Amino acid sequence: MSGFRCCTSRDLVLSFRALLHEKRVQDVEGWLERAKASGVHDLNLFAVGIEREKSALNAAVQLPLSNGPVEGVVNKVKLIKRLMYQGCGDTSLAARRAPGRPGACGHVRPSVVLLLALSHPLG
Secondary structure: OOOOHHHHHHHHHHHHHHHOOOOOHHHHHHHHHHHOOOOHHHHHHHHHHHHHOOHHHHHHHHHOOOOOOHHHHHHHHHHHHHHHHOOOOOOOOOHHOOOOOOOOOOOOHHHHHHHHHOOOOOO
């Protein structure tokens, strides 16, 4: 990517971020036109996708709702799951579920999971 396109990409990305942060829905059309005219393929594809989902973008900017709290809970649940299966390696799911079988990963580290759950409540 040439220096000019790199600067153009950076400017467009930062202006889109500011547009969302400052909730300037009225400036979306102008930004989409600039992104399409930039000559940067990825920004052009992004602008086409935004045009298809313009109602979702408007809702995201105008409404006070957010899925951030839900994503935070999902992230914590995945972290707990990773800690529980840490050290299992490439064992199969069937072996994980059968702790008595050789090669199985039957050790779930409840102390780590309990400590994490108590120090970082999911709510």
